[in-house]
Amino acid sequence: MKTFMGKNFLLTTDTAKELFHDYAENMPIIDYHCHINPKEIYEDRKFENITQVWLGGDHYKWRQMRSNGIDEKYITGDATDREKFQKWAETLEKAIGNPLYHWSHLELQRYFDYHGVLNGDTAEEVWNICNAKLAEDSMTVRNIIRKSNVKVICTTDDPIDSLEWHKKIAADETVDFKVYPAWRPDKAMNIEKPDFLEYVQKLACVSGIKVDSVKSLLAAIDNRMEFFDSMKCCVSDHGLNYVVYQPASEEAVEAIFQKKVRGEKLTQLEVDQYKTAFMIHVGREYHRRGWVMQMHYGCKRDNNTFRYNQLGPDTGYDSINNDATAAQLADFLNALSTTNELPKTILYSLNPADNEIIGTIMGCFQDSEAVGKIQHGSAWWFNDNKSGMINQMVSLGNLGLLGNFVGMLTDSRSFLSYTRHEYFRRILCELVGGWVENGEYPYDKKALKNIIEGISYNNAKAYFNFKD
Numbered sequence: 001m002k003t004f005m006g007k008n009f010l011l012t013t014d015t016a017k018e019l020f021h022d023y024a025e026n027m028p029i030i031d032y033h034c035h036i037n038p039k040e041i042y043e044d045r046k047f048e049n050i051t052q053v054w055l056g057g058d059h060y061k062w063r064q065m066r067s068n069g070i071d072e073k074y075i076t077g078d079a080t081d082r083e084k085f086q087k088w089a090e091t092l093e094k095a096i097g098n099p100l101y102h103w104s105h106l107e108l109q110r111y112f113d114y115h116g117v118l119n120g121d122t123a124e125e126v127w128n129i130c131n132a133k134l135a136e137d138s139m140t141v142r143n144i145i146r147k148s149n150v151k152v153i154c155t156t157d158d159p160i161d162s163l164e165w166h167k168k169i170a171a172d173e174t175v176d177f178k179v180y181p182a183w184r185p186d187k188a189m190n191i192e193k194p195d196f197l198e199y200v201q202k203l204a205c206v207s208g209i210k211v212d213s214v215k216s217l218l219a220a221i222d223n224r225m226e227f228f229d230s231m232k233c234c235v236s237d238h239g240l241n242y243v244v245y246q247p248a249s250e251e252a253v254e255a256i257f258q259k260k261v262r263g264e265k266l267t268q269l270e271v272d273q274y275k276t277a278f279m280i281h282v283g284r285e286y287h288r289r290g291w292v293m294q295m296h297y298g299c300k301r302d303n304n305t306f307r308y309n310q311l312g313p314d315t316g317y318d319s320i321n322n323d324a325t326a327a328q329l330a331d332f333l334n335a336l337s338t339t340n341e342l343p344k345t346i347l348y349s350l351n352p353a354d355n356e357i358i359g360t361i362m363g364c365f366q367d368s369e370a371v372g373k374i375q376h377g378s379a380w381w382f383n384d385n386k387s388g389m390i391n392q393m394v395s396l397g398n399l400g401l402l403g404n405f406v407g408m409l410t411d412s413r414s415f416l417s418y419t420r421h422e423y424f425r426r427i428l429c430e431l432v433g434g435w436v437e438n439g440e441y442p443y444d445k446k447a448l449k450n451i452i453e454g455i456s457y458n459n460a461k462a463y464f465n466f467k468d
Contacts, residue, residue: 004117005105010386010426015443016433019452024425027456029150029418032464033182033237033294033409038155038165040415041179042172044140050130051081054107055088057413059316060100065091066316076311082127089123099385099423106419111144141415145177148418152466154182154235159224160199160206163231170231178466183228183236183291188221189278191260192271214250214257214274218281225282229289234464236286238279240297243325245332247280248273276332283336286343292464293343296380297325298350320350320382326357333365333374344370344463346406348377355392359399372404372463378424380411389427403451406460425456 002008011017047053055061055075062075065087073079074087095101108114108126112133118126133139138147145153157163161181169179187199204211207220246269248256256270266274286293300321302308307317329347336342342365347358355376362374376396379388396402408424410417429452435441436448460466 005102005109005115010423010430011433012430013433013437015436016430019433019448020426020429023449023452024429024456025422026149027425027453029148029421030152030457030460030464030466031150031410031418031421032152032154032235032406032460033156033411034153035156035411035413036153036415037413038169038179038181040141041145041153041175042165042168044142046137046140047134048131049081049085049134050127051085051088053134053414053416054104055081055084057314059314061088061091062316064095064098064100067091068094076315085127086120086123089118089126090120093117093119102386102423103417103420106423107416110419110422111139111147111416142175144415145418150177150418152178152180152461152464154180156184156237157181157228157233159183159185159188159221159228160202162206163228166231180235181228181231181233183225183233184239185221185236185278185282186239188217189238189275191256191274192266196260212261214254214277217257218278221282222285225285225289229291234290235292235294236282237294238296239299240295241299241301241321242323243295243297243329243332244272244275244279245328245335246272246276247335248277250277253277279332280335283343284339284341287336287341290465291343292346294346294348294377296348296350296377298323298354299381322351322353325349326354326361329357330361330364333361337365342373344373344375346375346377348380350381350383352379352383352388352391355395356399359395363400370463372401372406372459375404375406375463376400378405378408384411384420386427389424390431393428393431403454404459405455406463407455407457421456425452428452428455 008017011020065075068091070087070091074084092101092104104118108118112130114126114129116122137143163181166179166181169175188203190196200211200217203217203220203224207223209216209220209223211217211220253274256266256274259270260266283293298321299318301318302313303319304317307315333342333345347362349358358376362376365374367373376392379385379392383392393402393405396405408421410420412420432441432448432451436443
């Protein structure tokens with residue numbers, strides 16, 4: 001029997017062990033998509049206790065606690081941090097087969113040097129160990145990032161954001177890693193939302209452009225994109241429920257916008273036509289600026305209205321959507337490609353049934369403009385687990401070039417989640433090592449080194465044009 005999460009955790013063959021320990025283990029990290037707060041980086045926050053690090057805003061854990069029948073008081077309510085940690089520990093011991101079990105224990109090992117098991121009985125011991133460690137200067141936010149060997153972080157930022165904290169970080173010579181903004185314009189696209197017009201006025205205010213038409217709205221978007229570009233932003237991200245391509249004339253899109261201004265209800269087709277015009281416009285701008293376009297889709301959000309009204313969005317009530325989007329995804333990419341304005345693009349679907357769809361569509365739009373110009377993004381959210389990662393990489397290997405894959409990202413709000421890169425790299429090395437051991441790929445150390453180090457770090461560095 002193997003030691004619980006020991007040195008060769010998830011590695012079962014000699015080749016897998018060699019690939020991980022010789023090539024993957026010590027590669028730096030590029031976290032090109034996450035939701036951490038740049039203010040906490042600049043202020044070099046020191047957390048008071050492990051609950052603040054682990055349970056504040058982590059809807060992955062919240063969902064599992066609810067599945068364990070834990071009262072909301074101990075999840076998002078007014079229970080003490082110690083009480084919340086206890087309830088999480090009692091939940092974790094039942095999470096066999098869930099990636100949270102592995103992630104939590106990797107974090108305990110790497111950041112707190114705790115190699116035991118967290119459960120209801122050990123919660124007090126772990127609470128004290130973690131909190132004592134968090135009190136040390138070595139566990140401030142910046143030192144956690146350094147300890148994790150992170151070279152680049154891309155946060156997620158709204159077009160109206162001042163990027164105040166990014167400016168301060170960039171001006172601070174003691175910050176020895178890069179923190180860049182990433183452009184997330186969902187609120188300017190989601191014309192169906194009740195707060196759309198309120199947001200448009202904020203966009204007008206910050207851009208200095210009166211927004212009373214689609215043309216002026218897009219001008220305001222371009223204005224803010226110019227500002228983000230000046231702050232070395234090079235990547236966008238779109239959170240889509242589904243991929244849309246319903247083209248319409250400029251006049252028709254303008255009529256849709258004015259209908260919204262008048263307070264009239266839009267049809268679904270009208271919503272989709274506006275969103276198509278918006279996405280085509282920003283896609284062209286991304287290409288002109290050399291930005292990467294990320295598209296996350298296939299999610300049905302806020303399913304529990306009762307809890308949404310209490311807690312708001314991003315609190316653990318979203319699910320996989322099975323809307324058929326293949327044709328519209330292909331047509332959207334084709335619309336940009338037809339005028340040679342398709343930017344580098346990373347595609348993520350929350351529905352794992354879309355893996356092969358993504359693999360076949362992206363192969364239609366690869367060209368010499370960039371190595372791996374269209375990427376099948378790492379297994380996302382509900383697929384961010386051992387089987388999900390394997391399925392995504394096997395599909396990419398079957399239908400594309402796995403060796404050009406830009407690899408892992410945290411998509412997280414926690415500064416301790418960089419161990420997810422280790423988790424991913426172990427799974428990658430086990431997969432590739434198995435192919436080598438089975439005679440499906442030669443034991444070519446030079447080629448294997450390039451593949452493993454590329455997927456771990458080098459491919460992302462080249463793809464996003466990040467500099468040392």
